[in-house]
Amino acid sequence: MWREKVSQISKIREKRNRKLNLPANESELSRSRKSVVEKFGEDVLPQQYYEYLQTVNGIEFNGLKVYGINQIFLDSKPINHVDSFFDVNETWETIKDEDKLIFFGDSDIAWYCYNVSKKSFVELDKPSGEHMESFYDFDTMLESAFSSALS
Numbered sequence: 001m002w003r004e005k006v007s008q009i010s011k012i013r014e015k016r017n018r019k020l021n022l023p024a025n026e027s028e029l030s031r032s033r034k035s036v037v038e039k040f041g042e043d044v045l046p047q048q049y050y051e052y053l054q055t056v057n058g059i060e061f062n063g064l065k066v067y068g069i070n071q072i073f074l075d076s077k078p079i080n081h082v083d084s085f086f087d088v089n090e091t092w093e094t095i096k097d098e099d100k101l102i103f104f105g106d107s108d109i110a111w112y113c114y115n116v117s118k119k120s121f122v123e124l125d126k127p128s129g130e131h132m133e134s135f136y137d138f139d140t141m142l143e144s145a146f147s148s149a150l151s
Helices: 002-015 026-040 047-053 085-095 138-150
Strands: 059-061 064-066 101-106 110-115 120-125 131-135
Touching: 002 059, 002 138, 026 047, 026 085, 047 138, 064 138, 085 101, 101 138, 110 138, 120 138, 131 138
Parallel strands: none
Antiparallel strands: 059 064, 064 101, 101 110, 110 120, 120 131
């Protein structure tokens, strides 16, 4: 389960006197959800992503980045700067091609996304955008991403 992977990453970072970002609180999540609805017309993010944010608000480890909430929605500055969901999705809009993609994370060699058109979570090759793997849900995709970063 991905929560165990986050715990492993936290222990590795603590050995280096570094901490993970705190979880997002309910008011921060609420402000972020409102902005998602304004941008996409509906809340297109899976509940599992919000659960991830309630565990750690963004993480960067060993080349993997899983995006957090935009700083304008936060009550206080995060411990670590991590790319925000909104900023990154604006940046990666140019690679979307014919499929509508929502980006949740990336590594040196992959993007982790939700393909809205095909209703599936996917890993895409970076930079080609070629399909590498499909996942049953957000949790499975996150587990795979963390496993790769820890190996």
